[in-house]
Amino acid sequence: MPDLLIRKLEQFTRLSALDKSALDAAAGEKRRRIGPREDIIREGDNPGQVNLILDGWACRYKQLRDGRQQIISFFLPGDLCDTHVHVLRRMDHSIGALTPVTFAEISRETLARVTAEHPRITQALWWDTLVAAAIQREWTVNLGRRIAAERLGHLLCEIFIRLRGVGLTEGHSCVLPVTQADLGDAMGLSNVHINRTLQELRGSGLIVLKGRQLTIPNLNALMRDSLFNPNYLHLDRVGRHLDANEASSQVSSGPA
Template structure:
């Protein structure tokens, strides 16, 4: 039996189009992929997909991971919860993100992955991923970069909580999410989706909800951002980046991985 919050689709998913589109866009920031690489990713993504409603879990801490989840659409997050219910969000997972490339080697999950919006994921078995990387050298290279960038984002978040002011923490998070979405083609000029509640932002940057609300007002008053419902507009991206000391180098979106292509056949 499938949980009521999950809809399973196996095999072809008909009119959904190219399921691996956002993953391919992201990986091509690191290296160029051949048509065969892209087709192999698409085939893996189409084997089994799962739709999960908003504010629910994809996988719980303590569960035995059976597959690698690829976010096809929607927003998800990685989080830890203390025994008294306090929660720390430790990553946001956007379309094209893999929920831990090597998670299938773990005996049990040491964190949970939950949805922010309704999310569709592709379940890729560890065996399928190993076959993919063994047969496609550039794809293996790009996925290695993807893992390194995920670790770089985690380091930046540690600095965010440990050293930045509330204004810098929140502004830095907004810059990162905007730049990541823009790299996927998911922004509209200076505007992007932001489906996060103030409580979720508080759980991300280590502030109270009251403090988050006050800091949002500071960003608005400075003329840097506006929020309307689920939409964020950054009016002065370069100004916001300077104000919060945001440097996007840790996202490695400048196609640095392409220098390795010279050594490939």
């Protein structure tokens, strides 16, 4: 069941039972599981399908001839690896697993049928595409203008909020299964610098990191110190149909 994708899309709009059934069928056609550091698709390959991350973490990355690598984005459970990637004739980047990953391969024919028959899914997928582009813009600002502590804190805020949106957090904590080297490749920082920056965030009480478990005791404080504004994640649910409790709450609270 692509429950996490459904939860993610329902941050934008309410999906019907038929919509959910169509996504379930699409994600069940073909599934694969690969190990960490294996590629889902490589630069230069012909992208014949859209990949949906069901379990585990993956990343989009570019690698230079000498082996240096830049992680361009993280794919979390429930993420589609580029809804319209099949339009391209050749991949201009690679998508690789950071942990063991289970993913569904959704053919272009299946995706075309689902979007033609379910306009609300189409609208939600466009929202997802636009949010992905907004995240890339924010990562560019991170690399170009934020100092190391702001850069890393901003990324941790983003990851936590994205995981919380699909129900993968517990209180103030979430799993962070990536290595310090992965964080360095994403943030443009050396291993020594990323280690020093993690220690700085720990020392200031903004994060607790034990093994693969990240705890953010005060998310607002980390957001403030990292210059994090969640508006680029577009979680205001403009297109979402409010349920009765939400509508009642908004009426009773008056205008913002």
